[in-house]
Amino acid sequence: MQKIKEILVVEGKDDTKRIAQAVDADTFETNGSALSSKDIEKLKLLQAKRGLIVFTDPDFNGERIRKMISAAIPGVKHAFIKRKEGVPTVSGGSLGVEHASPAVIREALKSVYTQSDGQFPSEIEVTDLRQAGLTSGTNARHRRERLGEILGIGYGNGKQMLKRLNLFQITKVQFQSGIDQLNQEEKNE
DSSP states (O other): OOBOOSEEEESSHHHHHHHHHHOBOOEEEOOSSOOOHHHHHHHHHHHHHTOEEEOOOSSHHHHHHHHHHHHHSTTOEEOOOOGGGGOOSSTTOOOSGGGSOHHHHHHHHHSOEEOOOSOSOOOOOHHHHHHTTOSSSTTHHHHHHHHHHHHTSOOOOHHHHHHHHHHTTOOHHHHHHHHHHHHHHHHHO
């Protein structure tokens, strides 16, 4: 079983259980979407000692936790699952990492992004998003969601998508490749 050096930041014990089926890793459970200042201090220490991979659910609360940690702790890594990969098999459950298959978890951990500390120039600009149909139009939200899946960086509104593309140092070549794939998929629908 693959051993992960970094600490995986997850939302709860069910996430920890599911991850244990996929990889050998230690986890830090946030136990919800609120992080205390003590939690942030613990996470800063863990980042300094072993590194962190934020692996939260692909929903509003997961994104909230991801943003809080990113703002407080430079250089954390991020792993993402697609929304459709975290759908519960029984009705009434909530979307999350705990519903992802071990194979999906392993794949997400292979495609980890390191958060930029802002020292790298931004390659992608708002005009790039506009030209790609990601900021306006009836299909813009779907296009951003699918591009986030293709690039493995998760969903964001127009402003968040631009920030995320540059935060994870997505190059113009990677961006254009993702847009090309997205356009091909839409053409084949």
